[in-house]
Amino acid sequence: MRDIAGTVACIDGNTFMVSDSSGDVESSPSTPVGLFAADTRFLSRWRLTVNGECMTALSVDDSQYFEVTFFVVPGAAVDYVEADVSAIRRRRIGPDLTESLTIFNYGEQDMTLDVRLEVAADFADIFEIKFDIGEKRGAHYTHVGPNELRLGYRRGTYQREVVVSASEPAEFGPDGLAFAVRLRPGQQWSTRLQAVMLALRPDGVDLRSALRALRPDDSTLPTSMQAWVAAAPTLDTDSVGLQQVYHRSLVDLAALRFAPLSLGGASVPAAGLPWFMTLFGRDSLLTCLQTLPVAPSLTPPTLRILASLQGVRPDDVLEEDPGRILHELRYGESAAFEEQPHSPYYGTVDASPLFVVLLDEYERWSGDTALVTELEHEARAALAWIDLYADLNSTGYIWYQRRNRATGLDNQCWKDSWDSISYADGRLPGFPRATCETQGYAYDAKIRGARLARTFWGDPAFADRLESEAAALYERFNREFWLEDRGFYALALDHDGTPVDSLSSNIGHLLWSGIVPPERAPRVVEHLMGPALFSGWGVRTFAEGQRRYNPLGYHNGTVWPFDNSFIAWGLRRYGFGNEAARIAEGILSAATYFEGRLPEAFGGFDRDTTKFPIRYPTAGSPQAWSSGACMLLIRTMLGINPHDDHLAVDPALPATFGRIALLDIPGRWGKRDAFARQRPDQR
């Protein structure tokens, strides 16, 4: 897989288009550019030429996620100074792609222009692009009509098709369409191009038609985005950078909302562009946890869809078990033919406890007891999964070992690349493995589950049982994961119980979950904020000095904004306000180098050395939990927490911000404001 710098994205949930800055798409089998829907590439080529020349962008406006406007001129960058011809491409993504093309003649002569659009569709599954698999099993077809170009792909009963048409007369061919345009001086010409994407059943009906009928008309998109932004609290701050990050994050969260097939039209956050434009259990749950103070409406549909797809039976291919919350859901060809196990895949060990954590946290904010009652059965099943199915060797921990050895994930924690869990000397532990942060989530889930059982489910006996299990887990974990001579928690336990002794960001999540005894917290914090882990921008996933450390290692040394936001939350929980503020300052400052859009991850290089954050080559952007990181960092700086029926505020601002106010924070209290101001003696 390859990542292309300088690309422009136009997004509407899991439908999106990635092009170059002129609006063109020229993809290869392994580049994630083109028009995508439901994990399938519907356009792999979309290239505009005028009199045989490609276009060059003068400017691009992508401030609205669902619409991008490209101002372009023909020719390479050096030629356009004298250009008489210029064009505007206004692209919009909804269920279909529409693109309004307007060409201007600002010269003094009449012009005859040969305007061409090259079109191709490879119908690649996103996994074929990721793993660079060029061969397709089915057959492509092309139908050229007088008014349309129809490109399709068929494999048995699986059929996908894209239909390209234009509002002005055009000559259609198998490789695209052409317009003969005559323009007098000062004249302009326009056409509206359309690419309709179809996921066809054998009876010719689009299998998403019921869902699409529920979708509001495209013309409501601008107002829908305005309403989304207006519903969120207003941020008032002296920091222009923070204001920009906040606004961008809100818009990106709106962009990533999508309506899964099985949810009756409600939307949930897709995980990230371009690789993860679908439902992930872990990503969506953590994004909801991050965004409760600003966008609580994301949470109920997320919990509901994860509940409706909760595992019911053991399955070694999907790695399903009763009560297990899913990892990943896909609609592409590889999922359809079960070549990939994503229909849905359950290979995660943290989504199940996090499901319970979110349900409880949501109730604390919203007071929505109805949802807690509605999802009682599923929350109990998720809690039962922890003890009945995740404790693979009866030692009282959540372990993982993949059962799908062909296409399952080696590591089923958030650091899910194959080499992310290693000893300090680089050795990889055996299986099963138990990572530390997952035990923290389990502890937190039991504590929170006990509150739900006692307060809402009328089951104090179950609450007592959960609390005693949590206490036993706390004691056991602190005995077996703690490395007394090093002063931190092991990253994981090896299959034989040997602590995996590397220093990692995972220990920060333990503070968030509350499984660290207060007297140990200062030593953990010292490591988190020490030079081996803290880069100046944030806490690295993996500490310098570990054998596999690499500042550009996906999970072995990069800095992940989402990871840092939970660490900051944990620091606040244990009273380390200044340290949480340092992390908030670092991550939010880094965001300003990415035009306010925090990527999935960036390089772990030292801030003093590089002065600016180093882009990670294949980082997803926008990424839901990176957009969410901004929201959670604002929460930690303000120190806002639901406390019975009111909102408690306890600010700890970094020195760079003089003033932060979040106005109209929604919750069980109605709407409340939170203010934070730097004390003069701290500036």
Added chain:
Amino acid sequence: MSETSAFFERLTVAGQDPRFSKVCGSVRFDIRDDGNLEQWLLEIDHGRMRVTRSGAPATTVIKVSAPLAEAMARGEVNGLAAITRGEIMVDGDLALALRIGRLFPREPGQLQREDPTVGRDR
């Protein structure tokens, strides 16, 4: 009797399923075998289930071929994958159809041979 018929007969006998205590609705299965059409109507009212051979209107209609229905009854079909590849056609409420899918048995997926590559990312 076909596996499909046996499956629906079992549902008729069961009558009640606590997993569907919050579910209300009707689902009709249209099973096509060449020219023949076999229809089963499943009505759910807060977990109480009534199964009849009927072509009466339903909020959700699931259209499958007879061989696929047999495979479903044997527990060999991943419903979501089959919908995505067009082998199961659902008209109406897809969420309800997926819930109903849980009534079907499911053979545990078979363990596969070890992949020679080291590992993979998500």
